[in-house]
Amino acid sequence: MYPNELFLGLHAYELCLMLGMIAALFLADKMAVKAGFSIPLQRQLVISAVLAIGCGLFGAALFQAFYNYLETGTFDLQSGLTFYGGLLVGAGVFLFSWFVLTKPLKLYDEAKKQFPCLANIAAVLIPMAHGFGRLGCLLDGCCYGRVTDAWYGVPHYDVCVGDVCYPKVKVVPIQLFEAVFLFALAGVLLWLYLRATKRGEGWRQTPLLPVYMIAYGVWRFAIEFCRADARGKTIVPFLTPSQLIAILLVIGGIVYLTAWYFTRKRGKITETGAIANGSENDNE
Numbered sequence: 001m002y003p004n005e006l007f008l009g010l011h012a013y014e015l016c017l018m019l020g021m022i023a024a025l026f027l028a029d030k031m032a033v034k035a036g037f038s039i040p041l042q043r044q045l046v047i048s049a050v051l052a053i054g055c056g057l058f059g060a061a062l063f064q065a066f067y068n069y070l071e072t073g074t075f076d077l078q079s080g081l082t083f084y085g086g087l088l089v090g091a092g093v094f095l096f097s098w099f100v101l102t103k104p105l106k107l108y109d110e111a112k113k114q115f116p117c118l119a120n121i122a123a124v125l126i127p128m129a130h131g132f133g134r135l136g137c138l139l140d141g142c143c144y145g146r147v148t149d150a151w152y153g154v155p156h157y158d159v160c161v162g163d164v165c166y167p168k169v170k171v172v173p174i175q176l177f178e179a180v181f182l183f184a185l186a187g188v189l190l191w192l193y194l195r196a197t198k199r200g201e202g203w204r205q206t207p208l209l210p211v212y213m214i215a216y217g218v219w220r221f222a223i224e225f226c227r228a229d230a231r232g233k234t235i236v237p238f239l240t241p242s243q244l245i246a247i248l249l250v251i252g253g254i255v256y257l258t259a260w261y262f263t264r265k266r267g268k269i270t271e272t273g274a275i276a277n278g279s280e281n282d283n284e
Contacts, residue, residue, distance in 0.1 A: 013136035017083070020132025024125035025049050031124070034197065035117045041102075041110050045118075048097035052090035059089025067241050083133050084245050087126065116207065120196075123208035124189045127216065131182035138175040174223060181219055185212065207260050213253030221246035 028049060032042050061077045063085020069075045098118070102111040189208050224243045239247070 011136075012139040013133065016136025016139070017129070017133040020129035021053050023132070024129045025053070027128075028121055028125055031121045031193075032118075035114070035121070037114055038107075038110060040105065041107055041114065044098070044102055044105065044107055044111070048094045048101075051097055052094035055093040056086035056090025058086075060086030062089070082241070083130055120193050120208045123212040124186055124193055127182040127189070127212060128186040131179045131186065134175050134179035134182060138179065178219075178223060182216070185215055207256065210253035210256035210260070213249045213256065217246045217249030217253065220249070 025046065029042060029046060032045050037045065060082050063082040065075050065077050066085075067082065098111050098115070099108070102108045189212060192208060192211075221243055224240055224246065
């Protein structure tokens with residue numbers, strides 16, 4: 001999938017993706033300090049993230065091999081990496097470490113309290129790391145201008161012989177456009193995060209993770225719709241792997257926002273009732 005090997009079996013895609021994850025890990029620690037995480041919880045954050053990255057790389061290879069198996073019938077763990085496959089596995093490992101391994105360390109209560117803030121941090125850092133991966137894929141797959149997964153073909157039906165028209169494929173670096181979009185999205189989310197942190201809004205802030213999920217899901221589906229190269233199949237025959245992920249991201253973001261809205265609304269009602277009860281007790 002990524003033909004330009006650099007050294008020790010590594011390619012530009014893997015190197016850029018690892019660079020993005022290291023940068024994300026560094027920023028996560030800085031943002032956790034700013035958010036007021038205790039030192040033991042900061043240490044747990046780094047440990048959990050390192051475990052998640054290690055397992056996530058294996059998960060990325062596993063998911064790509066599964067996609068290729070559906071299309072070709074051949075299962076090969078060296079066929080490439082799938083970012084969201086690695087993200088799912090890495091997120092599972094991270095959540096296990098965050099909510100299970102913190103119990104014997106007596107950090108569970110703080111970890112649970114800080115989880116909404118942690119989700120906002122993740123919303124900023126996931127598109128940033130993904131943007132590095134897109135740049136790596138661009139460098140790895142299109143150094144010679146070939147139509148690959150990195151350079152998508154956009155068809156222009158301007159070559160006709162009689163009544164039959166053939167698509168003349170114009171090659172454009174949409175991976176570059178996607179990297180720019182991801183970095184811009186990460187910048188906007190970081191601005192929203194810092195703005196809310198400065199104001200001290202806490203849990204009242206609109207969660208950033210579903211904002212990222214919906215924004216990127218819509219963008220990704222549109223990109224996949226415009227692609228002209230042949231794509232693999234999924235368990236849903238009429239969707240490509242990326243289209244399926246895009247739809248799941250949008251649905252997950254909407255569910256997340258809906259659950260947050262009703263939770264916040266219920267919290268407001270409870271808070272109003274508590275204030276009213278307090279006023280009655282004062283009158284007594």
